[in-house]
Amino acid sequence: MTNLEESLSRELLRTNRSGAYSCSTIVDCNTRKYHGLFVVPVPELDDENYVLLSSMDVTVIQHGAEFNLGLHKYQGNNYSPKGHKYIREFDCDKVPTTLYRVGGVLLKKEVVFQHHEDRLLIRYTLVDAHSATTVRFKPFLAFRSVRQFTHENGTASREYHLVDNGIKTRMYAGYPELYMQFSKKNEFVFSPDWYRGVEYPKEQERGYASNEDLYVPGYFEMNIKKGESIVFAASTSEIKSSGLKKLFDKEVDTRSPRDNFFHCLVNAAHQFHNSKGDGEDYLLAGYPWFKCRARDTFISLPGLTLSIGEQDYFEEVMKTAEKGLREFMEGKPLSVKIYEMEHPDVPLWAIWAVQQYAKTAGEAACMEKYGRLVADIVNFVIEGGHPNMRLDENGLVYSDGRHKAVTWMNSSVNGNPVVPRTGYIVEFNALWFNALKFAAKLAAIAGNEETATALETRAELCKSSFVSTFLNDYGYLFDYVDGNMMDWSVRPNMIFAVALDYSPLSQDQKKGVLDVCTRELLTPKGLRSLSPKSGGYNPMYVGSQIQRDYAYHQGTAWPWLGGFYMEACLKLYKRTRLSFIERQMVGYEDEMTLNCIGTIPELSDGNPPFRARGAMSFAMNVAEILRTLDLLEKYTYIK
CATH class of the missing domain: 1.50.10.10 (Glycosyltransferase)
Structure with missing residues (x-):
């Protein structure tokens, strides 16, 4: 955690299963413009997601000394305030939990996103302290699309209103109000300022602009006793603050563990759920930038639902998708939000x-x-x-x-x-x-x-x-x-x-095709999109947008294709290929801790070391690995 070369490449994603998400690195340093503590769809504006609350810096104060646990990257490879050096433990088996040590102070932070509500909850617990302790919370606001940046300007509203144990504010007209509330009475100190030149290295890697300014309206401050917990809520609607602790406990109870490969994949599968209040259910194609796409929906659907015993959700998503399919076949405009149906x-x-x-x-x-x-x-x-x-x-x-x-x-x-x-x-x-x-x-x-x-x-x-x-x-x-x-x-x-x-x-023809795929396309991360022996092979998905577009399907490796490859192996060779396929699955299990924790990225380079690239979590990949595990189990116990 204290080695930024190791920790900044590892990301963490939490979703509410209705389109909103919270995402950053495991040390809470945003490295993409898509990162944000509280990112929600704003249908009144368009169908993009919007970063309302970019991050929240926590400062521990004892005897007048301040220790800021936040971390931001600025231009010139400067990191400030370097709060990662206080991290002692990180655990995300059930909910992401970070333990900070500042001298004799032990502060625990746990994060959940309330299911089907645009509300993020963070619980701070003072595990240990030898003297009076104060905590300060400083919110960094963006109020922008995930595809844009915000910069210091005179248009942004500095207005705020007090609500139950917190404030509400809105930087621009047309956006929803952002409610920031605590389970404990606190003092909000209005001290507006812009933090300039925040830098996102992942955007630099991808050849995009990478700098923005973030607005801080002020800070919240309160005392905290040893053993005490304080729950913070970021939301687009007000909540009774006295119920925040109970709500947090309730949300934690509904979380399933990420204690093995399969459970990680099940959690990842649930993150793609996108259920609307009007009875329409979708599957997002991936995070952080994908929408619901027709082909991805149908390829992902069996693995993300049937393979984990969730037939009901298959039927719900298929009900929405069938409506769109029929509208397309009848030449009507689509009433469902599924792209690329044509x-x-x-x-x-x-x-x-x-x-x-x-x-x-x-x-x-x-x-x-x-x-x-x-x-x-x-x-x-x-x-x-x-x-x-x-x-x-x-x-x-x-x-x-x-x-x-x-x-x-x-x-x-x-x-x-x-x-x-x-x-x-x-x-x-x-x-x-x-x-x-x-x-x-x-x-x-x-x-x-x-x-x-x-x-x-x-x-x-x-x-x-x-x-x-x-x-x-x-x-x-x-x-x-x-x-x-x-x-x-x-x-x-x-x-x-x-x-x-x-x-x-025929069987012989199938074997011939499978042999060529094995020799020329198979990698530990799925099948290559092009053989190294074919003209135009370009396995490294790096550089500018145009460079990456030329490499996207010219040699990169895709796990979802590996799922169909392994199904073909099982159909042709039955149980004799079980151990081979189990070894192939190890290549995916490594991904659980290397990139976005507990999920599978979009693609990998086609050459060693097969570094993960693209979107941090991709539905078709998770789905096909789950379907392969299901097939493995069936062939293992076949008579």
Whole structure:
């Protein structure tokens, strides 16, 4: 904790499961513009998150001597006030807990975000002290979008109003009021000032502007006795301060432990929950900058819910997503807040998610609940309803991705896709074959034999064309084929043709594809997005925005792809690959303490040491690792 080289790379994320979050490094030094003690959506402004309270410096005062426990980085690599040197212990098994020692004073800090409320709670406990002790709390305010910076200005309002054991303030019109309250009577000293030149090194690394000024309206001060606890609340609404201690205890009781790999992943899965008060439930694609995206939702959904026994939440999210899907298929404007619903493979991933539901709930129950949706999606494709996915006479689906990225490999530079995958795209057609076979099975369960037979006939045509179109003489699959243009790059998208429940490939063909993926794409952090032997290999996700966009899918490693790779291994080799897959999981377990504590980052460099990059927590990665653990358990106990 006292070694900043070690501690500043480790982040901590708390969420309220409704879109708000609190995030910083484990020493409470913000290193990204996305970091903040209290970050909330402000739907009245737009659909971004806003940093209201950037941080809170705590000062311990004894015998007139002040010891500031805060930490900020300023220009010129200067850190002040260096409060990290007082940290003696840090623990986040249940709730993040930091123990500070200042001489004979031991102060414990515990943090929780109230579920489904925009309210952060921090409990400060004076564990030990040999003389009278005073604590001072200094809030650093930003009132800005997570994508912007704030700077000293004359427009910011200095006005504040006293509320129950605290104050409320709002720097700019249009923002919500920020309520800062304590469980104990205190004195607020109005002493407005700007702290200038706060620097965020993660933004420097990413080639962005990295400096801002933060506004401090003053400070709260109160005495604290040995053994006493004081609870602080930051919120967008007032609360009765006398109930803060009980509320904190209640929130702690609902937290599950992070005492092993699986429990960390379950906690991470819950952080992606985004439940709105109007009955709509979503899954965020990741933190800190992702919204709810359609493809990510359907790929993540089974792992984040079914794999941990939460079928109810699967159904809630699917209810919201199905509404959006149907609105899209009917040509209506979307009433749900799910982005990128127009991408061609989204309906096919929706069928894959339903297929996973059938394994948990049973095929009959699945038919009853989602049979109509699956049938409607398949008919939507057959009838040419999708604006960018046509079904050709050879049984394959065709999409135009020359001028706009339409697959998960979606990085663009100057509006043009870095990887312009177009035509017959390998995973689109693997998903289409799988969808046809699954739809045929559901139709048969429903007693619609004629429909089932027609779908099976389409599937056979798709299978024949798939093999003749994608399988090359070297035993792997072209990434996409467009007329005479065949992409020979060795990419991980062919793994879906092996991993899906219904594959157009023979056993030998599957083994050939899996062997190539193992030799050229497998890393301890998932599958590379491009083989080192292919042209344009660029495995290091570093530098400016353009440099990173060019590297994003040109060799970086993605854990969620590793999930499908391991599923393919189990399907082909059954129990003989169990120990191999268990060893692969160790590479992910390391991530629990290396980057954002207890979760999995977006991607890693494709070359050793496979350093984590991108977003601090990524839903598809967490989901596929959970689904792999679930598969491992099933294959371990299979007879």
